[in-house]
Amino acid sequence: MVTVTYQGKRYAFEGKVDGFKILRELGLREEEVLLVKDGKLLPLDQPLQRGEVKVIPVVSGG
Amino acid sequence: MRCRMCGQRAVIRLRSHNIALCEGCLQEFIRRRVKKAIKDYRLLQPGERPLVAVSGGKDSLSVWDLLGELGFEAGGLYIHLGIGDYSDRSEEAARRFAEARGLELRVERVADHFSGLGIPELARLDRRPPCSICGMVKRYLMNKAAYEGGRVLVTGHNLDDEVATLFGNVLDWKEGYLSRQAPRLPAAPGLAPRTKPLVLCTEREMAAYAISRGIDYILEECPFSRGATSLFYKDLWNQLEERSPGAKLRFYQNFLRVRHLFREEEPRLQPCQSCGFPTTTELCNFCRLRDRAKGKKGNPP
Numbered sequence: 001m002v003t004v005t006y007q008g009k010r011y012a013f014e015g016k017v018d019g020f021k022i023l024r025e026l027g028l029r030e031e032e033v034l035l036v037k038d039g040k041l042l043p044l045d046q047p048l049q050r051g052e053v054k055v056i057p058v059v060s061g062g
Numbered sequence: 063m064r065c066r067m068c069g070q071r072a073v074i075r076l077r078s079h080n081i082a083l084c085e086g087c088l089q090e091f092i093r094r095r096v097k098k099a100i101k102d103y104r105l106l107q108p109g110e111r112p113l114v115a116v117s118g119g120k121d122s123l124s125v126w127d128l129l130g131e132l133g134f135e136a137g138g139l140y141i142h143l144g145i146g147d148y149s150d151r152s153e154e155a156a157r158r159f160a161e162a163r164g165l166e167l168r169v170e171r172v173a174d175h176f177s178g179l180g181i182p183e184l185a186r187l188d189r190r191p192p193c194s195i196c197g198m199v200k201r202y203l204m205n206k207a208a209y210e211g212g213r214v215l216v217t218g219h220n221l222d223d224e225v226a227t228l229f230g231n232v233l234d235w236k237e238g239y240l241s242r243q244a245p246r247l248p249a250a251p252g253l254a255p256r257t258k259p260l261v262l263c264t265e266r267e268m269a270a271y272a273i274s275r276g277i278d279y280i281l282e283e284c285p286f287s288r289g290a291t292s293l294f295y296k297d298l299w300n301q302l303e304e305r306s307p308g309a310k311l312r313f314y315q316n317f318l319r320v321r322h323l324f325r326e327e328e329p330r331l332q333p334c335q336s337c338g339f340p341t342t343t344e345l346c347n348f349c350r351l352r353d354r355a356k357g358k359k360g361n362p363p
Contacts, residue, residue, distance in 0.1 A: 030077070031300040034269055041073040041085065041273055045063050058269035059296050060119060060283060061223060 002048045006055035019044030022053065033057055067091070074270050077307035085274045092271045095262045096128050103245040103318075105257040106214060112136040112257075113213035115204045116167070118155035118280040120272040121218030125260055127275060129216065130163070136216065138167040139207050141200055144180015145192075148285060155280040170203050175348075176355040181286075187358060188351060192286045195351070202348040206339065208254035219258040222265040225310045226295040228317055238326035244318075252333065252340040264310065265296075 002013040004022055013022065019035045019042055035042040036054045063072040065084035072082035076091075083091055100106050112129055116122040116138045129136040140156040143149050153169065160167035173180055181199070185192040208215035224243070231239045249255040260268060272279050287293065302309045333339070334346035341347070 029300055029304055031264075031266055031303050034074075034266065034273065036273060039273075039276075041088075041270055043063055043071070043073050044075070056269060056273070056281065058120075058266045059222070059293065059300070060121075060265065061226075061287060061290070061292055061296075 002051055002053060004053045004055060007057070013048075016047055016049060018047050019053075022055070026055065028055070032059055073274075076267065078264070078303065078309075078311055080307070088267075088270055088274055092124075092263060092267060093128060093131060095267075096125075096259050097132060099245060099259050099262045100132075103257075103261070105246050105259055106134065110214045110255075111212070112216045113208045113211060113254075114138050114216045115200075115218070116140050116156045116159075117218070118152035118159075119218070120269050120277065120279040121220050121223075121260060121265075123156070123159050123218075123277050123279050124268050124272045124275070125216060125218045126159070126165070127163075127277060128259065128271075130165070136165075137211075137213070138165060139204060140167060140169045141203050142169060142171040142173070143196060143200075144172050145182060145284060145286070148282060149180070151282060152280050155278060158278055168207060170207065172199055172203075175199075175203075176352055177358055179355050179358060183358075184351060184355065187354060193290070196286070198347050199351075202339070202346070205252075205254055205256075208256075209252065209339075213254060215254050215256045217256065217258055218260055218268075220260040220263055220265050220268050221310055221314060222296055222299065223292075224258070224261050225299055225314050226292045228314060229295050229299065230291065237324045240317075240321065240324040241326050244321065250331075250340070252331075252338070261314070262311070 002017050004011040004013060006026055022035065023030060034056045036056055037051055042053060063075060063082045065072045065087050066081040067087040068084060070084040073085050074088060075082040106112060112134050114122060114126040114136050116126060126136055126138055138156065138160055140153055142153050156167060176184055181192050181196045185195045188195060204215055228243060231243065245258050245261045247256045299310055329342050331340040331342060334341045334349055335344050336349040337346060339346055
């Protein structure tokens, strides 16, 4: 199972998943976020079956 | 996905440049973008000493890191705004970064200038939005520190910041603002030169750079930024960028080519009667607010 953390909430993904699918499911655009696993940038096309992924928003300021 | 530069496994694709990059080549790519901005827009001249205004966020800490990588002797300036725990956590991130690299960080506290009041209290006192007070106070303190230290003020404004500002100014055709939006603003009496070395790098590229360099930046946003118009514009531009990769870069670079067409009469600046820094009125906004704040928190006037 892949656990995804985004804005304080956790989402669980069963089976094979990649970054593109995570973005689609969470309704996010590629330009808005980065995915990080074990402190490293995660390529969106990398297939995952387990582990913890953090979604890092990149838009800042006001 | 393979790295365009070295063929290794790529960690990120940059659609606006039609490339994918591994971690090491991403860092090199960003260094080259910053070098190009510095060269093309003459952002820093030989012998100039940068003072980086740092907020603890990804952009300002990354530009400080990049200037060091490119051989500049850059110092840092952190302005503690007095916005609750958010300001304390931001200061901590800036301090951690500086200490880990043996860099000089100067800290200014808004409360030290305004009888113990921070931005939220000053906004209430002056009946103005916090972002308006904050912008004015930060501009004053950043300029003062850079000017008195004989430094070039460097800020971490990235391409997305510049595009959002430009878009807002174009919507209303604010010719004066358009004429003054530039990657480098020159020195003038009482004003330090200001530069933005990240103008050719997107927000996402800078976040990726910061993560890949292990920069421990603060992810938390200023509580007053919620619902800001600039965030709405950034959202619109990210939609546009998705449909048309490179749109942000084209919009900004093409604007710079025609910027000279926008002209506005220069405001007549005079030295503030209290502090001597340039202002359009007898007393500058900073000194006027400082006088209003005197005695408000039971501190001596």
